[in-house]
Amino acid sequence: MKRILITGALGQIGSELTLKLRDIYGADNVIATDLKKNDSEAALSGPFEVVDVTDGKTMVETARKYKVDTVMHLAALLSATAEAKPVFAWNLNMGGLLNALETAREMNAQFFTPSSIGAFGPSTPKDNTPQDTIMRPTTMYGVNKVAGELLADYYFEKFAVDTRGLRFPGLISYVALPGGGTTDYAVEIYYEAVKNGRYTSYIDKGTYMDMMYMPDALNAIVDLIEADGSKLKHRNSFNVSAMSFDPEEIAASIRKYIPGFKMNYNVDPTRQKIAESWPNSIDSSAAKEEWGFKFDYDLDKMTKDMLDKLSKKFQ
Numbered sequence: 001m002k003r004i005l006i007t008g009a010l011g012q013i014g015s016e017l018t019l020k021l022r023d024i025y026g027a028d029n030v031i032a033t034d035l036k037k038n039d040s041e042a043a044l045s046g047p048f049e050v051v052d053v054t055d056g057k058t059m060v061e062t063a064r065k066y067k068v069d070t071v072m073h074l075a076a077l078l079s080a081t082a083e084a085k086p087v088f089a090w091n092l093n094m095g096g097l098l099n100a101l102e103t104a105r106e107m108n109a110q111f112f113t114p115s116s117i118g119a120f121g122p123s124t125p126k127d128n129t130p131q132d133t134i135m136r137p138t139t140m141y142g143v144n145k146v147a148g149e150l151l152a153d154y155y156f157e158k159f160a161v162d163t164r165g166l167r168f169p170g171l172i173s174y175v176a177l178p179g180g181g182t183t184d185y186a187v188e189i190y191y192e193a194v195k196n197g198r199y200t201s202y203i204d205k206g207t208y209m210d211m212m213y214m215p216d217a218l219n220a221i222v223d224l225i226e227a228d229g230s231k232l233k234h235r236n237s238f239n240v241s242a243m244s245f246d247p248e249e250i251a252a253s254i255r256k257y258i259p260g261f262k263m264n265y266n267v268d269p270t271r272q273k274i275a276e277s278w279p280n281s282i283d284s285s286a287a288k289e290e291w292g293f294k295f296d297y298d299l300d301k302m303t304k305d306m307l308d309k310l311s312k313k314f315q
């Protein structure tokens with residue numbers, strides 16, 4: 001059994017991760033925290049506390065109050081927003097992470113935080129990007145993710161905190177909207193397909209990025225935190241991906257279910273530049289070998305489920 005504190009629990013991942021963890025470990029054992037409460041199921045279905053991750057004192061006090069043994073740190077500024085506010089992003093992404101790691105150290109707790117394909121940069125091998133390779137990102141978000149991976153490894157080596165992480169690709173989901181990333185187009189396209197039958201993409205055709213459907217991402221988190229630590233050669237962080245596509249391929253997948261779907265382009269130079277600095281596709285074999293990473297959804301299976309779920313949501 002675990003007793004888990006989640007930061008940023010009302011975001012795109014946390015809105016669903018909180019509910020999955022409550023199903024597995026019991027509602028009272030999963031403490032959702034975020035900047036403010038809302039009326040989502042994640043906020044209302046179990047304990048909720050307001051915690052600003054830049055306030056380390058409140059985070060530790062909350063962890064002590066609930067006697068947590070696991071810290072899952074999700075609060076962060078994503079790539080596009082971080083590029084618009086780089087200093088704010090550094091303070092939130094690095095300051096929040098340091099406070100969360102210190103909380104885990106204080107509580108002798110297990111620690112999980114997501115990294116990202118954004119940790120790679122233009123000099124990284126672009127295809128089948130290896131687990132261990134050149135990491136010289138050119139975005140503030142990427143700089144934060146690489147530094148964060150190193151910091152989490154440091155806490156494992158120096159303080160024996162059981163830190164674990166995943167380099168997530170773009171995550172696609174229908175519960176909560178994404179919070180300002182470069183891969184958000186691959187979520188928006190499904191909403192617009194269902195609502196209006198058309199989408200104008202800010203990412204150009206021919207731009208490939210890794211992606212994963214949220215149910216697979218949530219399973220990967222649970223599988224990694226439950227994995228036997230003695231078998232892990234890597235910790236922060238594991239490459240994980242389920243698919244790689246460009247805007248034309250996701251549009252073609254949608255047309256299998258909505259034949260009249262129309263796609264236009266109005267490329268946003270900032271997000272396009274970020275996308276071009278990231279890999280086309282990453283190699284998840286270390287995650288498969290060390291803790292059995294697997295996924296269920298390919299592009300068409302995900303498209304069918306997204307369109308079904310969003311059609312019900314908007315009917």
Ligand code: NAD
Nearest residue numbers: 008010011012013035052053075076114116168170171179
């Ligand atoms: P999100 O933007 O949807 O949610 C972030 C949450 O953090 C929000 O609920 C926000 O209110 C909260 N937050 C912001 N500032 C805070 C603060 N000062 N204190 C407390 N909470 C604060 O993000 P997400 O998509 O759920 O991402 C979670 C983590 O996963 C991040 O580290 C992100 O980099 C990583 N990640 C996400 C994706 C993806 O596609 N969603 C891909 C790779 C990595």
Ligand code: AKB
Nearest residue numbers: 078079116181182183
């Ligand atoms: C983003 O686009 O910023 C995120 C990510 C891949 O880290 N979705």
